Amino acid sequence: MVNRGSSHYRASLTSRFLPRKASPYAITLYIISLFAFSVFIFLFNTRNILEEDEQKPNFSGEFQSTQIPEEELWDAPFSYGLQSCIKRTAKYKAAHGSDRYITVRSNGGLNQMRTGISDMVAVARIMNATLVVPQLDKRSFWKDSSTFSDIFDELHFIESLKRDVRIVKELPKNLEAVPRARKHFTSWSGVGYYEEMKQLWKEYQVIHVAKSDSRLANNNLPLDIQRLRCRALYHALRFSPPIESLGKVLSMHAGDTTEAG
Template identity: 80%
Template sequence: MVNKGSSHNRTSSTARFLPRKRSPYAITLYIISLFAFSIFIFQFYTRSMLEEDEQKSHFSEEIQSKQMPEEPLWDAPFSFGLHPCVKPTSKYTAAQLSEHYITVRSNGGLNQMRTGISDMVAVAHIMNATLVIPQLDKRSFWQDSSTFSDVFDELHFIETLKGDIRILKELPKNLETVPRARKHFTSWSGVGYYEELTHLWKDYLVIHVAKSDSRLANNNLPLDIQRLRCRALYHALRFSPPIESLGKKLVERLRTRGRRYIALHLRYEKDMLSFTGCSYGLTDMESEELRTMRETTNHWRVKEINSTEQRIGGFCPLTPKEVGIFLRALGYPPSTLIYIAAGEIYGGNTRLLELMSRFPNIVLKETLATQEELKAFASHASQAAALDYIISVESNVFVPSYSGNMARSVEGHRRYLGHRKTVTPDRKGLVKLFDKLETGELKEGSSLSFHVRQMHENRQGAPRKRRGPQLGIKGRARLRTEESFYENPYPECICSSKRQHEMT
């Protein structure tokens, strides 16, 4: 028998638990709430993941900086026992009394004149001539009125080279009015060229040389001639006593401030930027000013220059900001003491602050020396540059932002003195990295450091023989592509034999 009452009760009970039909408004509100909650959850987890990645990045960089040992940043490259050797060989012929004279007008800045004078010492020896103390360039960009004795120790120069050539302070009175053979010696010439020129002695007692820079070849010269060039540059051309004295004081003050320091040759100066046609990072007004200067400078052969192509090719000086990024990527901490070896930075403190934001411990001549000490060097760019030269040669690390005459001379001198650490930036490679930083493809940190350190592993002044000419270039043009003798005097003036030791 069917119990109808029981069936009715079950139906009524089940109905209480079935969902009621919802209104469209309730359904819409429910969907919106669910969507909002989903967005909140997504943002929460995304933010957490980003913060975690950022913390990992910072942690990675902290670990990297802690793992980067300090000593490799400062230690000089292994020199394999190499040392200076400039004494003449047994075949060397000493100076002979000569009634033929060479007068010289040196050209260029300090280091261009120094290497040029060293060349003239060797030329005078080859031509068996008496060298008259050279006249320094007073018509260059700096308009410096300094004489030879203002910049160099004249008596020391004469005395040191007395076994090589005779040197007089002035041309003898009886020869001041005689006709002179005025010559522009061919650049990068060998011994044969100058031996042929001795026929001039038949008609002239005096040869006047209008320019002194790059008058001798870098390679394929007799060993004794190469060593004579080194004796002249590294031993005879000592700076004048006032410059030497203040230079040593400034080095001592830097050592007192910090046990070690970097000498940074920051060639971000008006003349260099104008000469190279580099306007990256400059204002339109500054770019126009540099262009005008280039076009109105007579002896600058290239007038129209594509600034972008110059930078991509690595022919521009690094900017102060780029130098800061570069040094941090190498691993130098912000506390590093840096001496700026340079003239007035183009753009002044505004540009220098781009470096100081990363390395606040920056020192210049004007902050290291007193006004009274620098008073004697005011308006004498060559003498001020000599102070920079001394401080740069004695630094723990030398970093040039551009491969100009100063950079090459300092690097060569540091190689001669035992291959002191010199980090030469690969400007062409660095520009590619800097551009990636600007586009966001790369960020400062461990990744950039890896690339920069790898790029400069073999650019720290370690011993190597001087590079020859670039392949594929013929004729005399190839000589221009050779590495300068004064940039790397190895192997002629640097050797491992214990029998040849440095000149004292």
């Protein structure tokens, strides 16, 4: 038996909630409205972009007309609140003389040599050794015959680090012929590794390091050792007087060129 009343009721609900078929006129009106709205949005965004371009400075013309004062041009860059962390902590102890020596050949380009030398200063401190002024690499493709004193201020290097590490220009004569431990220190090693290397002092008085690329920067170094690296890299390794003089001459010429421009 069919319940006609319920069937009629469902049909009325379906017709109420299902949309009726749109007429061609309504579809055309909808498309025109959508197109007009899109054109309006496009024109509005284009206007904003043009206004922003007009407000931007003309960098080419600005650089041509603006002259930077010489004292600002050659002054130190902005620190943005950062301070150099090179001061020794209260627990830091001054270095004492040692009859154990480390010799090293610094490899790579100039920047790599500087970083490697600062690492070897820290290694000498950790191993309680006297550091002989490093030899610069003369065997690579650079074919540069420059010595340490040709590039860096040797006396300043030794004097500025005297509280940290004992540094000498040359190995003592009586040790030139003694057997040496020749090592390639493992890169990225921490303080514990170099503490273990102290065992070499039981058999050798001189350790020769074939390359200075130790890469100590990110190995959880004690604060004072990390600051020692900074002192060596940014204060002790100063260019030699002839290079410093040449740099001043070049800066003067650059200043004259700036004023003429």
